[in-house]
Amino acid sequence: MANREDRFQGVDYYNIDDLLTEEHKLIRDTARAWVKKEVTPIIEEAYEKAEFPRHLIKGLAEIGAFGPYIPEEYGGAGLDQISYGLIMQELERGDSGLRSTASVQSSLVMYPIYAYGSEEQRKKYLPKLAAGDMIGCFGLTEPDHGSNPGGMVTNFKDAGDHVILNGAKMWISNAPFADIAVVWAKNEEGRIHGLIVERGMEGFSTPTMHGKWSLRASDTGELVFSNVKVPKANILPGKSGLGAPLGCLDSARYGISWGAIGAAMDCYDSALRYAKERQQFGKPIAAFQLQQKKLAEMVTEITKAQLLVFRLGQLKNQGKATSAQISMAKRNSVEIAIEIARESRQIFGGMGITNEYPIMRHMMNLESVITYEGTHDIHLLITGLDITGESAFS
Amino acid sequence: MNILVCISKAPDTTSKITFKDGDTKFNEDGVQFIVNPYDEWYALVRALELKEANGGKVTIISVGTADYEPIMRKALAIGADEAFRVDSEASDAYQVAAEIANYISSNSFDLVLTGKETINYNGSQVGGMIAAIIDSPYASHATKLEVNGSTAMVERDKQGGVEVLELTLPAVISAAKGMAEQRIPNMRGIMAARSKPLTVVPASVTETLTETIKFSLPPAKGDVKLVDPENMTELINLLHNEAKAI
Numbered sequence: 198m199a200n201r202e203d204r205f206q207g208v209d210y211y212n213i214d215d216l217l218t219e220e221h222k223l224i225r226d227t228a229r230a231w232v233k234k235e236v237t238p239i240i241e242e243a244y245e246k247a248e249f250p251r252h253l254i255k256g257l258a259e260i261g262a263f264g265p266y267i268p269e270e271y272g273g274a275g276l277d278q279i280s281y282g283l284i285m286q287e288l289e290r291g292d293s294g295l296r297s298t299a300s301v302q303s304s305l306v307m308y309p310i311y312a313y314g315s316e317e318q319r320k321k322y323l324p325k326l327a328a329g330d331m332i333g334c335f336g337l338t339e340p341d342h343g344s345n346p347g348g349m350v351t352n353f354k355d356a357g358d359h360v361i362l363n364g365a366k367m368w369i370s371n372a373p374f375a376d377i378a379v380v381w382a383k384n385e386e387g388r389i390h391g392l393i394v395e396r397g398m399e400g401f402s403t404p405t406m407h408g409k410w411s412l413r414a415s416d417t418g419e420l421v422f423s424n425v426k427v428p429k430a431n432i433l434p435g436k437s438g439l440g441a442p443l444g445c446l447d448s449a450r451y452g453i454s455w456g457a458i459g460a461a462m463d464c465y466d467s468a469l470r471y472a473k474e475r476q477q478f479g480k481p482i483a484a485f486q487l488q489q490k491k492l493a494e495m496v497t498e499i500t501k502a503q504l505l506v507f508r509l510g511q512l513k514n515q516g517k518a519t520s521a522q523i524s525m526a527k528r529n530s531v532e533i534a535i536e537i538a539r540e541s542r543q544i545f546g547g548m549g550i551t552n553e554y555p556i557m558r559h560m561m562n563l564e565s566v567i568t569y570e571g572t573h574d575i576h577l578l579i580t581g582l583d584i585t586g587e588s589a590f591s
Numbered sequence: 592m593n594i595l596v597c598i599s600k601a602p603d604t605t606s607k608i609t610f611k612d613g614d615t616k617f618n619e620d621g622v623q624f625i626v627n628p629y630d631e632w633y634a635l636v637r638a639l640e641l642k643e644a645n646g647g648k649v650t651i652i653s654v655g656t657a658d659y660e661p662i663m664r665k666a667l668a669i670g671a672d673e674a675f676r677v678d679s680e681a682s683d684a685y686q687v688a689a690e691i692a693n694y695i696s697s698n699s700f701d702l703v704l705t706g707k708e709t710i711n712y713n714g715s716q717v718g719g720m721i722a723a724i725i726d727s728p729y730a731s732h733a734t735k736l737e738v739n740g741s742t743a744m745v746e747r748d749k750q751g752g753v754e755v756l757e758l759t760l761p762a763v764i765s766a767a768k769g770m771a772e773q774r775i776p777n778m779r780g781i782m783a784a785r786s787k788p789l790t791v792v793p794a795s796v797t798e799t800l801t802e803t804i805k806f807s808l809p810p811a812k813g814d815v816k817l818v819d820p821e822n823m824t825e826l827i828n829l830l831h832n833e834a835k836a837i
Contacts (some may be wrong), residue, residue: 220664
């Protein structure tokens, strides 16, 4: 089993660190040091065994990975969006599955409770979620409704002081061990609302999905609701309609746009070091033009993506980032990351397919990341709609 | 228990090293600085452990210009309570030690901890000089430190063994690998560090005892020589005459 030394050094070709505050750098370096100490030594084995390393949950909370931008009064860290992005970058530099857990907890569970929840709901759930004492998941996608979430069939009916929830959600990160689920379902008028469903409610089950070749160190499951009685106090009162879950996805996709760059940086950093050390024909393979082309293109794409997400972070801090801008960044970051993983694999030759190096794990993880939270194609159509005014979705 | 930890900055170990001003000064342009690892991982963390066990306060002090403050904030994020920066460019070991000794003489500490050396200058001098100026016991390169009442028990690695020392407090001790284990700051610590006091103290010492004449880089590594495993005579010849290792 691989127990490699983590020699990651970061990639900053355009001195983007100069644009960060000292606190940004401290937060980033803290997450990086934590990943080196806690994640790198165990991740390959966790991946091979397809086990989510649950013992890392407390550490994730301690480095601020759960709801870093949620205000301090609710247990968050009250940080800005660039800090959130940097934490996601460092976590995904370790593993996309770990970043997924933090993304779901922060943007898909804590964010809707903070943005659409009642004061009681905020106080009841957010401090525990921030501390990692409670883990959440997010139920939007259904077996027959992925890119078209508005077609969902999960629904609830009024029954006095509670509602009766029926339906099923699929591809849900954290589902098998989550304590709560933020579930999106239609009421009797067909309007989408968010409900907080708690583990232990009768008729609620979370079967684990098996057989993934991607995000193996992350637990994925289904959410099944069979006449689940949900108190009306658990309905998010602040916003309804498809825009409510899409608002959460904006926040998560923003985090992914930083995170995927982390995976790309790890592949590039590993490949660059290997190319300098690996000797063929009497010299390092880094001296050959075809390897230099790969490496030079990688660092160029990473730098472009870093500048894109940094600017997006500024816009998010100002409350001006549009959904379409976030789509562009998510799509671009994941695309360059998956290409960089594939090109890095080539530089490593045969060694690239082993777990001595992180490349194949990142590559396989990114096959999920390019599809979840809005597929690669759908994000392109969002940009298309935004610039032409013409919808090509249906 | 009142503990003072001396904190120095050091270049990140991946930095490219160049010099300026006729090779008399380290060129800091483009260099990322970190807390000197011996100060952070061992001296500071052991101080925090002692405070957690016995109560008290951990204060940090640095001699340096404003660019020291990010690394001081990190030390505060790890858990130090308060920071003092003597506003002066660090020139030589004596000047740094004299500034810190001045600060100590107008305050009161049970224990002063330093790292065993900085990883850039490797002088190992500041702790001993502070102890001499304030006239207190000193133990260097300590791998273990326990405090019991008014005495400190210190272990030091010796050639082939361990030396155990007892010092009466107040004392100065320099910390080596083994004294504690690195702590990663947590988010609560980073948030708390924002509001912890970092006070700038005017410089009072101008005297230095040494002057740097020249820095130079180590010679570039030569190519590796491969010797046929059958040819032991050639190997011995190279080791004896070229490497002068045997």
